[in-house]
Amino acid sequence: MSFNQKYQEKRLSADDAVRLVHNGDTIVVPTGSAEPPTLLIALSEQRRDFRDVRVSQILPLRKYGYYDPETTEHVRHVAYFFGPASRAGGQAGWSDYIPAYFAELPTLLRQGLSPANVVFSMASPMDEEGYFSLGLAADYTMAAIEKARAVVLEVNPNVPFSFGNCRVHISQVTAIVESDEPIPEVGLPKIGPIQEAIGKYVADMINDGDTLQIGYGGIPDAVVMQLTHKRDLGIHTEMLGDGLMTLVESGAVTNRRKNFHPNKMFATFALGSKKLYQFMHRNPALEMHPSDITNDPYLAGQNDNLVTINATMQVDLIGQCGSETLGFCPVSGTGGQTDFVRAANRSNGGKSFIVLPATAKDQTISRIVPTLAAGTHVSTSKNDVNYVVSEYGVAQLRGKTARQRAEELIGIAHPDFRGELREAAKKMNLL
Template sequence: MRENNISKGKYITIDEALSLIKSGDVIVTGLGAAEARDILSNLHRIAYRVKDVTVTTCLPQVPAEYFMNPKYKDSFRMDGWFYTGPMRKAQKNGNVSLIPNHLHLTAFKRQFHKKTNIYMGTATPPDKHGYLSLSLSNIYEKRILKEADLVILEINKNYPRTLGDVEIHISDVDYLVETDYPVPVLPDSEPNEKDLLIGKFIADRINDGDCIQLGIGGIPNAVAASLMGKKDLGLHTEMFTTGIMNLIKAGVITGKKKNFNYGKHVAGFALGTRELYDFLDDNPSIMMMDGYWTNDPYVIAQNDNQVSINTSLEVDLTGQCASESIGPMQFSATGGQADTAVGSQMSKNGRSFIALYSTAMVENKETGEREEISKIVPFLKQGAAVSLSRNDVDMVVTEYGVAELRGTTIAERVERLISIAHPKFREELLKQAKEFGIIY
């Protein structure tokens, strides 16, 4: 890996990389599998000599000591654009906080607020021309990298060389750290019965030649599986998943009907199986583009027949979607939900779906027993964040059907959303809607 003369003198060790970090630094690392795993896993080792170091992350995969262990909270804090399981657990330590965002504006707004001292992420080894690929994410990475005072990249031959707008020249990198860990994978979650019902409801409303965006989780995976009979779908998405790869391999997604980026599969980042990464490697049909562009609603809208498919945690009877928090407890983030929902509806013949199960099992704090509750509710939980406003919601889907809300009144929304709630909650929801004055 080191034989390329153009990279001579740039390679340093993990310890040397850590020595470059000082108190008060603002560090940004890559999204998901693009984070600088080896450096961040060792960051806690310099806690004795630094204070108030901020690490900004998005969808982190590694439960690193520097933010998971509360004893390091005076030395490090994590600011996140999108939470994962480790962040949800660590937020109680008081050193983890969300940056509310629309995903396409993450880099732009963060740079307005805080100067990045160090960018650290992952990349493929430099080619003979001195170019590296940022590989699995360009939501904000290239944009932040250009503005950072110092750029450190973990070079890993196991990462796929993706194409699009992810190439950078080694002259734009200060230091390289040679690594050899396997790429983090996101196993395929097997769709359950509810997922498959929801997937079919959505697939029935997707036409041959539509251009799709799929989110993350069991429901989008079920949608992908339900689309296997479609023809010549296009792709303009934020996240490139294993389910999307399967549709391309099956000849379902071809891009042949796209009026924008004809024949190309457009995405901002990828996370999935090893098979997915092998598929992405040197694949000229895939454009891994800057998230500022990919997720811009006005760019999305240039695709005719654009369809967005995302999920939510809770929807109220007026259509407000709480997709990222359970009450005040942060669970994930808005991410690209509003970007893609709005952009899709601006598209010619475009549509947007928000999917969720009709119920959830939660612990009753008084009895300690688990009980079933409706996820379609008169009011969102106190403190819940509204990820998609009722002004921007289009279609809401549960295992009981599809509520088409575009252009409807509050009274019509109440009726339609109750019709896709679990049957055992419908009478009570109607009663509450009247008692609370949502309808009369």
């Protein structure tokens, strides 16, 4: 039987494909732009027909009908990371959360520590060899496909066919649903003077030939906008966005000086504009790989001069970073921040930057604090953090004493809060 015949044999309506799910199943859905809307809408419409079904995902973009506190006994969201659609459920307690490093999610799925009975994913059209590409997000989805009883692909001509370890063969697929919806687009965050100031401190410490991992947000993108004059930068990241594409277009990124997979950009998921998705399509300079390849500190750290840039919400005077909760209230999740901080620490010549504005709520609250608020999850530990950057400067912590760390961090706090931070540090015997 030809690949095309197999394809036609596996075509189903979304309503019929959803019936492949059994009560008690966990459905694994990929990151953000790779979530399959036709399948998830059908699941939402039929959710009351199921019992104890769970949907596991990082960073959902759209709020589907199954995000419903009244029907959690039917279908319940399980977050690897809370996004705009799922945050309210996490904060109210009717969505669950699995704490995990992004690098280790594939391992948790392969070992059965986190279940994967069914996979729902967007995919590119099939090629002549019978392969689909999960080019928008290889993340943990490739590992889930290894374990799943049923793999359902929503095939969409707008999904780029990317290279790398992100291909699925027709023989691995249980059912195919077709759609042609535009892929969700996410624009660049707003960049103001504070973001620009922080971005300049970081950009000034990035050298020609460095390899970059840059997270999402106004500050990381402010860094990107100030790197267009650099030369021979490389990319080894988790998220591919429009900012990094801009560096390629400007000529700043060539990947020529990368010592680990030279001449190739590595990423695990993409989130950006239609132009970005078109840039990805059959681009020989780009490979999309699962997060246990892109985010593994040992592998990523083999890039010499790896520079990683990630945002946090709070830093205490010993250097602990609270990047995912405000107190016990969830905002996001662990993600890949710690993965890449550790990777940069392993890298020959590497630098990891944690970035944050010095204040919040119109300069009424300091983000540099004596101790993290009670209940706050420590995302990056005091033993891992290196550079912390605010609009007031750069604190370098790695290898420093607790006393030196407190001095460094107070020095980059907003001037209005330095006095009280110093008094608090004295009471804590840090100064």
